[in-house]
Amino acid sequence: MNAFIKAYARHKGGVIGLFVLALMFLLALLAPVFYPGNPWDMVNGPFMPPLTEGSLLGTDTLGRDIAAGIAHGARVSLMLGFISTMVAAVIGVTLGALAGYSGGKVDQFIMGITELFQTIPTFLLAVVLVAVLTPSITTIVVAVAIVSWPALTRLVRAEFMSLRSREFVQAARLSGQSSGRIIFTQILPNSLAPVIVMGSLMTASAILLESGLSFMGLGDPNLMSWGYIIGAGRSVIRDAWWMSVFPGVAIMLTVLALSLIGEALNDAFNPKLNGRSNTK
Numbered sequence: 509m510n511a512f513i514k515a516y517a518r519h520k521g522g523v524i525g526l527f528v529l530a531l532m533f534l535l536a537l538l539a540p541v542f543y544p545g546n547p548w549d550m551v552n553g554p555f556m557p558p559l560t561e562g563s564l565l566g567t568d569t570l571g572r573d574i575a576a577g578i579a580h581g582a583r584v585s586l587m588l589g590f591i592s593t594m595v596a597a598v599i600g601v602t603l604g605a606l607a608g609y610s611g612g613k614v615d616q617f618i619m620g621i622t623e624l625f626q627t628i629p630t631f632l633l634a635v636v637l638v639a640v641l642t643p644s645i646t647t648i649v650v651a652v653a654i655v656s657w658p659a660l661t662r663l664v665r666a667e668f669m670s671l672r673s674r675e676f677v678q679a680a681r682l683s684g685q686s687s688g689r690i691i692f693t694q695i696l697p698n699s700l701a702p703v704i705v706m707g708s709l710m711t712a713s714a715i716l717l718e719s720g721l722s723f724m725g726l727g728d729p730n731l732m733s734w735g736y737i738i739g740a741g742r743s744v745i746r747d748a749w750w751m752s753v754f755p756g757v758a759i760m761l762t763v764l765a766l767s768l769i770g771e772a773l774n775d776a777f778n779p780k781l782n783g784r785s786n787t788k
Contacts (some may be wrong), residue, residue, distance in 0.1 A: 512776050512777075515775065515776035516772050516773070516775075516776040518775075519771070519772035519775050519776070521768040521771060521772060522768050522769055522771065522772020522773070522775075522776075523772070524765075524768060525764070525765035525766065525767070525768030525769040525772065526765070526769055526772075528761055528762070528764070528765035529762065529765040529766065529769065532582055532586060532758075532761070532762050532765070533586065535578075535579055535582045536579075536582040536583040536586055536587075537583075538579075539576075539579035539580045539582065539583060542576075542579055543573065543575070543576035543579050543580065545576070547572065547573070547576045547577045547579075547580040547581075547732045548572060548732065549572065550570055550571035550572055551563065551567070551571060551572065551573045551576070552567045552571050552573070553567065553571050554567060554568070554569050554570060554571045555567065555568075555569065555744075555747065555748050556571070557750065558750050558754075563575070565578065565750060565754050566748070566750040566751070566754075568737070568740060568741060568748070568751050569740065569741075569744060569748070569751075574737065574750060574751060574754055574755070575754075577732050577737050577755070578734065578737065578754060578755055578758050580732050581732045581733045581734045581736070581737060581755065581758075582734075582758065584645075584728075584731045584732065584733040584734075585715050585718060585719065585733050585734050585735070585759070585762070586715070586762070588645065588648055588649060588652070588714065588715070588718045588733075589711045589712075589714040589715040589718065590711055590714075591649050592648070592649045592652035592653045592656065592714045592718075593653075593656065593707055593710045593711045593714050595649060595650075595653035596652070596653040596654075596656035596657040596660060596710060596714075597657075597660060597703065597707055597710075599653065599657040599660075599661075600656075600657035600658070600659075600660030600661040600663075600664060601660065601661075601664050601696075601703060603618050603621075603622070603657070603661045603664075603665075604618075604660065604661040604662065604663065604664025604665040604667075604668065605664055605665075605668055605691055605695070605696065606618060607619055607661070607665045607668075608664060608665040608666065608667065608668025608669045608672065609668050609672055609687065609690075609691055609695065611669075615665070618661070618665075619662075619665070622658045622661050622662060623658075625654075625655070625657075625658045626658045626659075630655045630656075630717070631655075631717065631720060633651075633654070633655050634651045634652060634654075634655050634717055634721060635721065635724065635726060637650070637651035637654060637655075638651045638721055638726045639726060643721075643725075643726045643727060643728055643729065644728050645728045645731060648718055648721060648726075648727065648728065651721075652714045652717050652718060655717070656710050656713065656714060659706070659710075660703065660706055660707075660710065663702055663703065663706055664699060664703060667695075667698075667699035667702060667703075668691075668695055668699065671695045671698055671699060672695060676694060677690060677694055677695060680693075680694050701773075701777035702777070704773060704777070705770050705773045705774045705777065706770075708766050708767075708769050708770035708773060709766065709767065709770045711766050712762070712763040712766035712767055712770075715759065715762060715763060715766075716759070716763060718733065718735060719733070719734055719735030719738070719759050720735060721735065722734070722735025722736040722738075722739060723735045723736070723738050723739040723742070724739065725739060734755040734756075734758050734759050735755075735759075737751065737752075737755040738751075738752045738755050738756055738759075
């Protein structure tokens with residue numbers, strides 16, 4: 509564990525990304541403290557520019573505080589991103605493990621379904637699912653998870669196929685362990701590193717996807733999110749640029765932080781990179 513922390517700490521971008529993500533989580537947790545009111549409430553005149561008294565980042569077309577919307581929207585965007593990634597991980601890891609360990613017809617069937625989903629444009633499928641199921645936080649999580657699991661399934665399948673013939677797996681079979689026990693105690697723990705790395709990148713993609721859906725008016729109408737704020741300001745971007753710029757910066761920083769964390773995790777988990785960096 510100490511070696512992993514040291515390897516991660518050597519990646520400056522990863523440390524910066526972790527710091528930025530921690531700030532975003534802190535903003536989400538302290539949003540009710542900084543802005544105890546409802547982010548949908550009008551607090552000032554419409555189109556007030558940034559640094560106006562009572563409105564740090566300005567107001568929107570209805571006089572709602574942009575800073576309050578970003579703070580409360582952080583909770584929604586981060587929550588949707590992480591929950592949908594967890595749901596996609598459960599689906600992807602389960603199907604990938606079954607395909608990679610079983611092989612044969614089971615593998616062909618699962619990979620056929622996986623390839624079918626991958627032939628459909630991701631964003632288009634998410635739009636159709638949310639529109640059909642009616643926009644809500646639950647349907648958005650389901651839609652993002654459904655379009656996110658195929659890539660993880662292929663990754664887990666490849667890991668299981670490379671590990672199922674290893675000596676320690678063969679020894680477990682000879683000792684009489686069941687297939688389920690071998691999967692959960694022998695193969696899965698040794699294939700978690702790339703899953704964790706991809707999970708961070710999937711979370712970034714999920715946040716972007718949710719923002720795109722909210723931008724198009726397919727977000728939960730009862731929840732303030734970064735994508736909704738940008739979408740609400742797209743028609744007045746020339747007159748009130750701050751409505752789109754500040755939530756856009758929040759999305760950019762969060763996605764960039766998750767990408768840097770994923771890169772640092774990849775370097776920390778990769779023993780060849782660690783060994784190369786130690787020899788320098």
